[in-house]
Amino acid sequence: MPTRDKDAVQTVPPAETKDRQRVPSAREREWQDKTLKPFLEKSSERLPEFTTISGHTIRPLYTQADLPGFDAERDLGFPGEPPYARGIHPTMHRARLWTMRQFAGFGTAEDTNQRFRYLLAQGQTGLSTAFDLPTLMGYDSDHSLSEGEVGKCGVAISSLADMEVLFDKIPLANVTTSMTINSPAAVIWAMYLAVAEKQGADWKKISGTLQNDILKEYIAQKEYIYPPEPSMRLVIDTLEFGAKNTPKFNPISISGYHIREAGSTAIQELAFTLRDGMEYVEWALRRDMKVDEFGPQLSFFFNAHSDFFEEIAKYRAARRIWHKAMVERYGAKSARTWALRFHTQTAGCSLTAQQPYNNVVRTAIQALAAVMGGTQSLHTNSLDEAWALPTEFAATIALRTQQIIAHETGVTNTADPLGGSYFVETLTNEVERGAWDYIRKIDSMGGMVAAIERSYPQREIAEASYRYQVALDKKEKIMVGVNDFVSEEKPLDILQIDDTVAQRQAVRLKKLRADRSSDEVARRLAALRKAAAGTENLMPHLYEAVKAYATVGEICDAMRDVFGTYEEVAIT
Amino acid sequence: MPDKKIRVLIAKPGLDGHDRGAKVIARALRDAGMEVIYTGLRQTPEMIASAAVQEDVDVIGLSILSGAHNTICPQLMNLLREKGMNDVTVLLGGIIPEGDIAPLKKAGVAEIFLPGTSTMDIVAFINKRYAPQA
Numbered sequence: 001m002p003t004r005d006k007d008a009v010q011t012v013p014p015a016e017t018k019d020r021q022r023v024p025s026a027r028e029r030e031w032q033d034k035t036l037k038p039f040l041e042k043s044s045e046r047l048p049e050f051t052t053i054s055g056h057t058i059r060p061l062y063t064q065a066d067l068p069g070f071d072a073e074r075d076l077g078f079p080g081e082p083p084y085a086r087g088i089h090p091t092m093h094r095a096r097l098w099t100m101r102q103f104a105g106f107g108t109a110e111d112t113n114q115r116f117r118y119l120l121a122q123g124q125t126g127l128s129t130a131f132d133l134p135t136l137m138g139y140d141s142d143h144s145l146s147e148g149e150v151g152k153c154g155v156a157i158s159s160l161a162d163m164e165v166l167f168d169k170i171p172l173a174n175v176t177t178s179m180t181i182n183s184p185a186a187v188i189w190a191m192y193l194a195v196a197e198k199q200g201a202d203w204k205k206i207s208g209t210l211q212n213d214i215l216k217e218y219i220a221q222k223e224y225i226y227p228p229e230p231s232m233r234l235v236i237d238t239l240e241f242g243a244k245n246t247p248k249f250n251p252i253s254i255s256g257y258h259i260r261e262a263g264s265t266a267i268q269e270l271a272f273t274l275r276d277g278m279e280y281v282e283w284a285l286r287r288d289m290k291v292d293e294f295g296p297q298l299s300f301f302f303n304a305h306s307d308f309f310e311e312i313a314k315y316r317a318a319r320r321i322w323h324k325a326m327v328e329r330y331g332a333k334s335a336r337t338w339a340l341r342f343h344t345q346t347a348g349c350s351l352t353a354q355q356p357y358n359n360v361v362r363t364a365i366q367a368l369a370a371v372m373g374g375t376q377s378l379h380t381n382s383l384d385e386a387w388a389l390p391t392e393f394a395a396t397i398a399l400r401t402q403q404i405i406a407h408e409t410g411v412t413n414t415a416d417p418l419g420g421s422y423f424v425e426t427l428t429n430e431v432e433r434g435a436w437d438y439i440r441k442i443d444s445m446g447g448m449v450a451a452i453e454r455s456y457p458q459r460e461i462a463e464a465s466y467r468y469q470v471a472l473d474k475k476e477k478i479m480v481g482v483n484d485f486v487s488e489e490k491p492l493d494i495l496q497i498d499d500t501v502a503q504r505q506a507v508r509l510k511k512l513r514a515d516r517s518s519d520e521v522a523r524r525l526a527a528l529r530k531a532a533a534g535t536e537n538l539m540p541h542l543y544e545a546v547k548a549y550a551t552v553g554e555i556c557d558a559m560r561d562v563f564g565t566y567e568e569v570a571i572t
Numbered sequence: 573m574p575d576k577k578i579r580v581l582i583a584k585p586g587l588d589g590h591d592r593g594a595k596v597i598a599r600a601l602r603d604a605g606m607e608v609i610y611t612g613l614r615q616t617p618e619m620i621a622s623a624a625v626q627e628d629v630d631v632i633g634l635s636i637l638s639g640a641h642n643t644i645c646p647q648l649m650n651l652l653r654e655k656g657m658n659d660v661t662v663l664l665g666g667i668i669p670e671g672d673i674a675p676l677k678k679a680g681v682a683e684i685f686l687p688g689t690s691t692m693d694i695v696a697f698i699n700k701r702y703a704p705q706a
Contacts, residue, residue, distance in 0.1 A: 133587035133638055145616075148643025149587050222589025222613055263592045349592075353667075353687045386687045388639070388669055462595050469596045473690045482688040491670045497639065570612030572582075572598040 024065040036060075053307035053477070054265035055467065056430070062422035067429075072420065079415040082327075084319035085428065087374040088339040092415035093406075097125075098370075099377035100402045101178055101343065105130030105154035106389050107501050109165035112155040116170060118392065124399055126208075127170070128178040128379060130154035130389075131188070136223045138184045138556030141505035151501035153389070154180075158505065159551045161512050163191040164198070173201035177208035178253070178343070178377075183225040185212035186234050187555050189251070190542040209250040209299055209343070212238055215276040216255050218452045220262035220461060222568065225556060228449045230563035234538065236283050241539035243294045250299040252280065253343060259457075260303035261349045263465020266314045267431055269303060271438030272448075272457050274321050278439070279448040281330055291330045295337030304366040304373075305347040311366070312418055313427035315373030318342065321432055321439075344370035345379040353386035355481035355489055364401045371405055372417055378402055388494040455571055462571060509551065516549040524548045525558045532562040577607040578702045579629040583620045584613050585648070586640045593665055594635035600691035601633075606698070617644055621651035624660060631698055636666040641676065649680040661701055665689065 024032070050058045059066070077083050080090035089095065102119055104127075105112045116127055131154040134146035140158040141150045150156050157163055167177075172195060181188045189210050196206050214231040217224045224231065235252065242251035256273035264272070277298060284294055302318065304311055322340035326332040346366035351359045360383050367380050380398040382390030390398070406412060418424040438460075445451045452458070471477040478484045524545040531541045545555050582598040584591055591613060602608040609627050611620065624632055632652075636644060645664060652660060664676065665685040673684050682701075685694055 133640075137587045139587075145587060148640035149638055152639035153588070217589070222591060223587075224589075261590070261592070263596075387667065462599075465592050466596055466599050469600070469691060473692050479688065483690065494669055568612070570610055572595045572602075572608070572610045 021068075022065050023068070024063065028063055028065060052266070052310040053305060053468075054267065054310060054464075055471075056265070056267070056310065056427075056434075058427075062426050064422065066422055066426040070425065075425075076416075076419055082335075082338060083323045084339055085316045086416035086419050088319065088341060088376075090415075092374060093371070093412035094415070097406050097412065098375050098402075099126040099176065100124050100399060100406075101126035101128045101176075101377045101379055102395060102399055103128040103130050103178075103180065103345065103379045104395065105132070106495070107151040107155065107497055108504055109155060109157065109162040111151070111498075111501075113166055113168050113170070115392070115395075116166075119395070119399065120170070120175070122396060122399055123403065126176045126178065126377065129166070129180060131179075131181050132156045133223075134158075135188075135552060136181060136183070138187075138225050138552060138560075140509060140551045140553035141502060142509050143553055146502070150505055152497055156501060156505050157188065157191070157552065158509055159512055159549050160191045160194055160546045161508070161549060163188075163195050167192075167195050167199075171201070172196045172199055172206055178211070179208070180211045182211055182214055182217050182221075182223055183231065184552055184556055185210050186238050186539060186542050187546065187552055189238060190539065190546045193246070193543065194547050203246050205248060206246060207248040209253045210238065211255060211301070212252045213255045213276065213301075215279060215448055215452065216258050216273070218566075218568070219259055219272060219276075219457045220264075221258040224566050224568075226559065226563040227566045228452065230532075230559070231566075232280075232283050232449065235280060236287055236289075237537045237539050239280070239284050239294045239297070240287065240289060240537055242297055243289065247297070250297050252297075253299050253301045254280065255301040257301050257303045257345050259461065260305060260347065262461050263349075263468060264461045265464050266305065266307070266310050267434035268438065268457070268460055268464060270314050270318055270321070270431060271435035271442075273300065273302070274318065274325065274435065275439045275442045275448050275451075277322065278325055278329065281326075282447065285330065291326070291332045292334040292337050295326065295330075295332055296334060299376075300340055300342035302342050302344050302370075302375075303347050304344045304370040304375075304378075306350050306362060306366060308365060308369045309418075309424055309427055310431070311369040312373040313424060313431045315342070315344075315370070315375065316416075316424075316428045317432035317435060319374070320428075321435055341376045343377040343379070344373075344375040346370070346381045348381055348385055351381060351383075351386045352479060352482050355487065356383050356386065356492055358481055359383040359385070360397055360401065363398060364405070367401055367405055368409070368411065372411055374416065384492050384494055387492060389497070391493065391495045393493075455569060458568075458571060512549055512551070520548045521545075521550045521554070525550055525554060528555065529558050529562055532559050577605065578631065578698060579607045579609070579627065580631040580633060580698070581609050581611065581620070581624050581627055581629040582633045582635070583611045583615050583623070584635050585615050585617060585620060585644045586636060586638050587614060588636070588638040588640075589613055590637050591635070593637070594633075597633055597635070597665065597691060597694060601695060601698070604695040604699075606631075617648040617651050620648055621655055621657070624652065624657055625655050629660060630702055631661045631663060633663045633665065633694075636664065636668070639667070641666065641668055642672060645676050645681055646679045652680075661698070663694070663697075665694075 076085040256269040382394035
């Protein structure tokens, strides 16, 4: 039903960091009086105020005066030690580079399998799967709502048969795979585990990451199916199953990426993501799981936007906040629980359709921030992503960008190369304080699920996104080629998704339904429905259902029958 | 001012949930003095056409980033014709490859706004079409 948006939007002001007492040294005051002031009288600054891309105010100079009481050994620690400001490994990128993991998926399973094998041949070190919208929403390719969407935003996967093709000749025992899927994540993971089993790969040794972060779906990306309660149950089921059966697999990737893409500030991205993480921990603890049993398998996923130092500060603050929360809130004892591991993707929303080759430069700078911020894995966007999914040409340049950073720039030679910078340390402190303000506010609402039900994070993000758009429209913020430095250019050659994908998928599904044992499918789906109505862990039931070649749509429908579906209150 | 406000339906068709653009546009048009109705997510062409009739809108703004525009837009245009909504202005914003623009306009989409468009340009486009006659 359409909703009228005439009601005034009520939001809480953004978490601004408190103005602290800054006491410059005598020498700094002398510099201000004798050098800075006379200079400013002759030549004023370019802008009335300098802010980060998130609108955070930046001072003209940072000195010791910005870090009163700073104790490097206490506040930063050493790499591989709490509070992990300088990174989670003692050697950081000297021992091992980050995993170069390019997100890919389009068309049918055959099409994407080919792209995967191409990327591995080019030196990529991990796989990352993009699924199409019908799969993400739990519909088969031949569902009426799938029309026009099959294979467009990712690969179409409707059953285990498709998954077998997707990973054909890719040894899951050796390759780590990330799968970007949320509402039906448990179903797709069951398929992945079934393929691994067929390949003879040991579940105890396979490694990879399932996104499986439903909270940020309600907050930002909006690919939810079920209401929060049963959705959280499915997530905790995977954490529980993973802790027992797949110790090297990350059953969740708690994601700020989409929150940022929806228009949040850096502080909001950080705060909402980490508070989401705490929400999962609290739900798992309520199921009597032990924090140090599942904590080491929690992984994170952040955006790398264009404001270089703000992003680096964000990653450093993220590690410090998570460590503090794990120790103080949940009593974690294991260093593996304390250390926040994260994947990064450069900011899709920063890329421009205009002058698209400039996107290579944007992506390179963003990737550099992720690396200098200590990322464990990285996806770099392709130059053509404001137009379509990437061509092989564009995807190759994106991968090469990471290889240039890794092997030519020297930024990998030392851990946390910006540690100790007055500016970076101050910004890290400010970002951390701003995030804690939000975290405590959400605590006071009763947690993240409660905050989501009040549309709190959704409104905060919509406000920030609108503020940024207004700043662009007024040219207070500049995007090169968009609101300044505009020029005409030739259209790009872009990837065309073959129009026959939906038809080929429909034929394959028809054959699948004819070939499989429909009695077995019916029995497995009935068992799943029964289990869903109770409280037992659903992973074993999902596993049996996918092995009987029940489809994504059938399995998600069985759970829709029991759980119902979710509709958000549309706010603008 | 006796002039009736321009009525705009902002719609998000298809399965995609990326609603940043739709929400920003809805708010910008409202701030520019238009009456804006936002449908929320995952609207079928039937739902959008019905809402357009029910709300008697002058403009429909579609936000599509998923690549499904070639399926959704012609379906919606047909439904609007069937319902006698021949005067409604249909605008499309999102990730639309250049090669698709001409066929979409031929199908009846009045204008297509690509990433990077200023909200002021969209406001100006609508105002120009519906400016009160002097």
